Amino acid sequence: MLNKKKVLFICTGNACRSQIAHGLLRDMAPDQFDVFSAGSHPSRVHPMSIAIMEEVGIDISHHTSDYVDDYLHVGIDTVITVCDNANQVCPTFPGDVERIHWSIDDPFRGWNFNANQLDSFRETRRDIRRRLESFLDSH
Numbered sequence: 359m360l361n362k363k364k365v366l367f368i369c370t371g372n373a374c375r376s377q378i379a380h381g382l383l384r385d386m387a388p389d390q391f392d393v394f395s396a397g398s399h400p401s402r403v404h405p406m407s408i409a410i411m412e413e414v415g416i417d418i419s420h421h422t423s424d425y426v427d428d429y430l431h432v433g434i435d436t437v438i439t440v441c442d443n444a445n446q447v448c449p450t451f452p453g454d455v456e457r458i459h460w461s462i463d464d465p466f467r468g469w470n471f472n473a474n475q476l477d478s479f480r481e482t483r484r485d486i487r488r489r490l491e492s493f494l495d496s497h
Contacts, residue, residue, distance in 0.1 A: 362391055363390065363436060366393075366395065368397065368440065371397050372397025373397070375441060377423075378411060378486050379486045381416045382416065411483070436457075437455055438460060462482060464482075465479045465481070
């Protein structure tokens with residue numbers, strides 16, 4: 359049986375960018391990676407993140423918003439920070455962990471579901487998908 363690598367996406371609130379990345383990579387390479395997401399100050403999964411992922415057939419409605427410290431000792435192989443703040447406060451993971459930073463614009467503009475803001479979430483999804491395609495090409 360293939361030993362899957364563990365990838366952790368981290369942003370501040372674990373509400374938008376890291377959740378979108380989590381869902382996309384899990385969908386794009388389910389046999390290659392176990393995928394997780396967390397935040398330095400977790401909150402909840404944003405309803406617009408759930409909505410724009412449903413548009414592409416990916417269900418993240420069951421995701422939880424977790425603390426990054428919960429993943430320090432679970433054998434993470436790759437940590438990808440998706441916001442500058444998370445990159446600055448990200449703890450050091452034990453072992454030989456690949457560390458990647460992507461500075462991705464935050465689509466978050468408040469907790470209300472506002473259809474006029476869905477395009478910024480879609481752009482975030484497109485940006486993350488492009489980065490994940492490059493990530494997969496190199497892994």
